Amino acid sequence: MTKKQLQDCKKRLYEEKSKILERYLAKEETQQRLEEESKEPRDWEDIGQMTYTEELLDNLSHIEINTLKEIDIALKKLENGTYGVCENCGSEINIERLKAIPWTRYCATCAEEIERESGTYMPSYGFEPMLTEDIEIEREDLGEA
Numbered sequence: 001m002t003k004k005q006l007q008d009c010k011k012r013l014y015e016e017k018s019k020i021l022e023r024y025l026a027k028e029e030t031q032q033r034l035e036e037e038s039k040e041p042r043d044w045e046d047i048g049q050m051t052y053t054e055e056l057l058d059n060l061s062h063i064e065i066n067t068l069k070e071i072d073i074a075l076k077k078l079e080n081g082t083y084g085v086c087e088n089c090g091s092e093i094n095i096e097r098l099k100a101i102p103w104t105r106y107c108a109t110c111a112e113e114i115e116r117e118s119g120t121y122m123p124s125y126g127f128e129p130m131l132t133e134d135i136e137i138e139r140e141d142l143g144e145a
C-alpha cells in the first residue's frame with residue numbers, strides 16, 4: 001500500500017468517526033469543527049481522538065458503538081504499521097475493499113468465510129458484532145480531549 005493510500009484510509013476513518021460523533025455533539029460545535037477540518041486536514045485528528053463518555057455511549061446504537069471501536073482499532077493499526085493486513089490469514093487486504101470499509105479486519109475471502117460460519121457477521125460493516133461491555137470507557141471530559 002502506498003503512503004497516499006494509507007493517508008486516504010486514515011482520513012476516511014476520521015471522517016466516519018466524526019460522522020457518528022456529530023450525532024450527539026452540539027450542532028454548532030460540530031459545524032464549526034467540520035468547517036475547520038475542511039480547511040485544515042489535520043483537524044480531523046482532533047475529533048477523531050475524542051474519548052467516549054458514558055453519556056455518548058448511551059446516545060449511540062450498538063452498531064455505531066461497534067463501528068467506533070473498529071475504527072479505533074484500525075487507527076491503532078495505522079500507527080503500528082499493521083493496517084491493511086487480514087487478521088485471519090495474514091495477507092494484504094485489497095485496497096478497493098479498504099476504500100469501501102476502511103476499518104475491516106479481514107480480506108474478502110476470510111470475511112465471507114466468517115459470515116458463513118457465524119451467521120451473525122455483518123458484511124456492510126466488515127466486522128463481527130461485539131457486545132458494548134467490551135468497550136473500554138475512558139472517563140475524560142470531552143472538552144479536555
Ligand SMILES: [Zn+2]
Nearest residue numbers: 086089107110
Ligand atoms: Zn484473509
